Amino acid sequence: MKTILIVDDSISIRQVVGMTLKGQGFDVIEAVDGVDALKKLTGQKVHLIISDVNMPNMDGITLLKEIKQIPAYRFTPVVMLTTEGAEEKKEQGRAAGAKAWITKPFRPEQMLAAVNKLILP
Amino acid sequence: MDLTQARSLFIEEALGLLEVMEACLLEIEAGDATAGQHIDAIFRAAHTIKGSAGLFGFDAIVAFTHIVESVLDKVRDQKISLDHDLCDLCLLCQDHLMTMIRQLQDDSIQLDLHAGEQLLARLHLYLDGKPALAMPEAETAAMSEHWQFDVRYGADVFRDGMDPMSQLSYLATLGTLTDVHLSAEFPAEHFDPESCYLRLHANLASEASKQTLEDVFEFVRDSSEIHITVPKSISEQLAQQDISDEKLGTLLVQAGAVTPRELQQALQAHKQQEIAIGQALVQQGAVPPELISTALDKQKATEHKRPADFQFLKVEARKLDGLINLIGELVTSGAEMDSLLSELGNSKITESFSVLNSLLEQIRDGALSLRMVQIGESFSRLRRIVRDVSKELGKEIDLIVEGADTELDKSMVEKLSDPLMHIVRNALDHGIEPTELRLYKGKPAQGQLKLSARHEAGSVVIEISDDGAGLNVQKIRDKAIEKGILAPDRDLSEADTYKLIFEPGFSTAAAVTNLSGRGVGMDVVRRNIEELRGQIQIRSAIEKGTTFSIRLPLTLAIIDGFLVSVADTKLVLPLNMVQECMEFKPGLQTQGRNYLDLRGEVLPFIRLSDIFRLPGRRLQRENVVIVQYGSDRAGLVVDALHGELQAVIKPLNSMFQSLRGIGGSTILGSGDIGLILDIPQLVQFATNLEMQTCHP
Amino acid sequence: MAVVITPKADFLVVEFEQDLSIFAVNELFESLKSVPQADADKVILDLTAVSEFDSAGLQLLLWLQHSAPAKSFTLSHGDNPTVLRVLNLYNLNPLAA
Incomplete structure (x- = not known):
């Protein structure tokens, strides 16, 4: 079973994403911010990371840079959640190596489509 | 909630209605029911x-159903009889409709x-013999040939965390x-x-638009070369016609042959080099030359239809009700256990049981919430x-929705959707004036x-x-008098x-339109x-507007109750x-009257012992x-x-159903029967009684 | 070791362990470099134990076959669903008979 880490400070986003993905047979773990995410990544295999950009403690872009430094996760696909028009953030994200984006607000099926374009269920 | 979801709601609803239709027809055919009993349904x-x-623009379904409805209308008016033929x-038409809906x-x-x-032709024999309406084209013509994909993946694809096989x-x-x-x-x-050196060729038979297909590669688009070739069948569908460059582009996008991104590039080339759009698109490799040479005429934008049904698990309502009934029994026997344990006085067992009990409560709430849905579903429809x-109607409307997250029982939401639709339609049609008049x-x-929903004192x-x-x-x-209602x-x-507007025969729309028509009017509302044990009220002020207020009980199988006793x-x-x-x-108490003075407020009251004629002498201490209920107290x-308890509502035996003031019964922890009071009726009764006393 | 290469009488068995994905390809590549130069004419690629298999892993196998055109490759997958799924998706049947 493939494991997905969802990093977002909003519990509702985590829940919706979690429910959607679990419903499709993915294992989902949650983290509330970048620091928490790095903790959750150790000691288990995560196949895909979905991360919000704006979060307290450690934001998504810093998290992305950190992930690229971890040998076990340097090639793991990361989907960034961003809001409409946050071009500056997007630019920073691209510079940090972000390739996949989902614009908030998104519908569960959009999320699922993005995930399916990145990893096999 | 968006259109896709509204659409799947429509499909679900239509399938449900067709099932009802089928069941009714089968009963009539088998002689188990008369046509008169079921024709309305x-x-x-x-x-x-x-x-x-x-509403969703499914014209083929509208056209077909219209004829079916017209024939049924004749049956309803007893102009023709619903015989075996x-x-x-x-039933055949019902089958056909089922297929049409499922195809969506x-x-x-x-x-x-x-x-x-053929079915339409047969139906027309029951009408006046006019030729059948031409069926509109099927919504999307099936495409016989394939989309071709040629993807040359960029070197960094793997390092970016992308895997071509996921896209495949x-x-x-x-x-x-x-x-x-x-x-x-x-x-x-x-x-x-x-590094990635892979190249993928693939053919795909699909009715998805080119945009959808291109989006499959959205995350590797920047690093890879992606060529998607349009199926020949699309180009064949394009009629020979002279149209301007710009229009050609738009039509090609609509046909799904070109994506907006490609068109944008072509338009840029068009400006810079003054070449035709078609040519630019060919040069870009976005479309084969033949496709441009045959210009698009009537090809409708092909909407890709995939049901968004993965988010929900459809469960038979019967199973859910069975579960809720069982949990009801569980709650009852829990209450019984509780009173036994308190007699026993063993603190360890009592403590352990209280944990069990709180879990039980959670299960109860969880089970009940399974039936609860947000009204937003109906609102977005x-x-x-x-x-x-x-x-x-050519009117500009600003729609305000409040409290879309208010929850109520699923079966109620379903039964509400029709009346709400009628009221809204009515408000738009007759309530809000034409723009010029408003100005x-x-x-x-x-x-x-404004649509709003809220919970208020035990009701929605x-x-x-x-x-x-x-x-x-x-x-x-005047109208009521003219119609002989008043x-x-x-x-x-x-x-x-x-309230007269709710009388049967009051609101009969003059014109047969798609939505109103044939007098399914406010009386049905x-x-x-x-039927939902609710009430509808109207408030209105000239030139200010009208408010329809629907109050519904929160009918649930289990309620939090308050136990009292009168005599035994x-x-x-x-x-x-x-x-x-x-x-x-x-x-x-106000002297000689059924009023009581609550901190200066005057409230009517009733003695339950009088209402239910319960024997027993009046106690010293009452x-x-x-x-x-609502605004009445x-x-x-x-x-x-005696305090609070959880009560599992058991419907009353049909013998007692006409009993006023009692809504059901429950089995108490002690094994006794408790009667559940119907507060709305009692409040109304108290108010009326007091009014009668005031105006004898 | 992510791969075990065992020379047998006249063939070579290349046994992959769990990871045949982008995370392992560099290391695997170093180990596999010797395969095209090996004496054996036949190579058996054993994927039975593979649990992570992606396009990068598949590409490595394609490269192996590409770099040793004279050898005959046989794929042994032991009905491993992870492997079969990838092969089916790409419409690939065992690389070479």
Whole structure:
């Protein structure tokens, strides 16, 4: 079973994403911010990371840079959640190596489509 | 909630209605029921499907259902009889409709257009022999050939965390993949295993738009070369026609042959080099030359249809009810256990049981919430109706939705959708004035329609208000007299006059349109609401607008109750309607009248022992429970107060169903029967009683 | 070791362990470099134990075959669903008979 880490400070986003993905047979773990995410990544295999950009403690872009430094996760696909028009953030994200984006607000099926374009269920 | 979801709601609803239609027809055919018993239900199924399908622009379904409905209407008017042959024909039509609806959900279903035409021809024999309407083209013509993909993956694809096989597997969900061919273009030396050298060819039979297909590769688009070739069948569908460059581009995008991104590039090239759009697109490799040479005529934008049904698990309501019943039993036996344990007085067992009990409560709440849905579902369906109807009527409407997250029982939401639709339609049609008139009156050009829902004292209140002309009491009166609903010499209060619009025969739309038509009018609205044990009220002010206020009980299988007793009889009040309790001192009572003085407020009260004629002498010490339903409050005088409990509502035996003031029964922890009071009825009774005393 | 290469009488068995994905390809590549130069004509690629298999891993196998055109490759997958799924998706049947 493939494991997905969802990093977002909003519990509702985590829940919706979690429910959607679990419903499709993915294992989902949650983290509330970048620091928490790095903790959750150790000691288990995560196949895909979905991360919000704006979060307290450690934001998504810093998290992305950190992930690229971890040998076990340097090639793991990361989907960034961003809001409409946050071009500056997007630019920073691209510079940090972000390739996949989902614009908030998104519908569960959009999320699922993005995930399916990145990893096999 | 968006259009896709509204659409799947429509599909679900239509399938449900067709099932009802089928069941009714089968019963009639088998002789288990008469046509008269079921024709209304059958007619309404067809009527509703036609109406909703019209909203979503499913013209083929509208056209077909219209004929079916017309025939059924004749049966309803007893102009023709629903004999065996017609029953059979109706069942065939029901089958055909089922296929049409299912096709919206599943592209692979084939619709037999010829069979549809035959059915229409047979239906027309029952009408006046006019030739059948030409069936509109099927919504999307199946494409015989394949989309071709040629993807040369960029070197960094793997390092970016992308895996080509995920995209391939995603493509497979959009259609049927054939001729998948993977190759690798390895360098002569210095192979880097982390670089990607793969190239993928694949063919796909799909009715997805080019945009959807291009989006499959959205995350590798920047690093890879992606070529998607349009199926030949699309180009063949394009009729030979001279159209301007710009229009050609738009049409190609609509046809799904070109994506907006490609068109944008072509338009840029067009500006810079003054080459034709078509040529630019060919140069870009976006479309084959033949495709441009045959210009697009009537090709409709092919909408890709994939059901968004993965988010929900459909469970048979019967199973859910069974579960809730069982949990009800569990709660009852839990209460019994509780009272036994308190007699036993073993603190360890009591403690352990209280944990069990709190889990039980959670299970109960969870199970009940399974049946609860947000009303937003119905509201968003209304949103579409507002949009379409206002367009149809040429009125500008600002729709405000409040409390879309208010939850109520699923079965209620389903039964509400029709009445809400009628009220909204009515408000748009008759309530809100045409723009010019509004401007003349000094109102904003945009009419306002507000949908709101909220929980209030144990019930759900749904309001639909407009800022239109308001109801004209005199006009309603005149019309009611003209229709013979009201005797000319009768005096009515304003509120009672408004209620006339719910009388059968009052609102019959003059023109047969898609939505209103054939007199499924406000009387049905009231009946539907009353079937849900709800009430509908109208408030209106001339030139300010009208508000329809629907109040529904939160009928649940299990309630939090408050136990009281009168003589030896145990009575349960729904806790959410209980406001406060106090000792009933003679000083509270207004002399000789059924009024009590609650901190200066005058409240009617009733003695439950009088109402239910319960034997027993009046105690020295009585208590009064203040209850509220809606905006009305009343006091109920009882003997003793016993506190809160969970009560599983058991419906009353049909023998007692006409009993006023009692809504059900429950089994108490002690094994006794408790009667659940129907507070709305009692409050109403108290208020009326007091009014009669005032005006004898 | 992510791969075990065992020379048998006249063939070579290349046994992959769990990871045949982008995370392992560099290391695997180093180990596999010797395969094209090996004496054996036949190579058996054993994927039975593979649990992570992606396009990068598949590409490595394609490269191996590409760099040793004279050898005959046989794929042994032991009905491993992870492997079969990838092969089916790409319409690939065992690389060479």
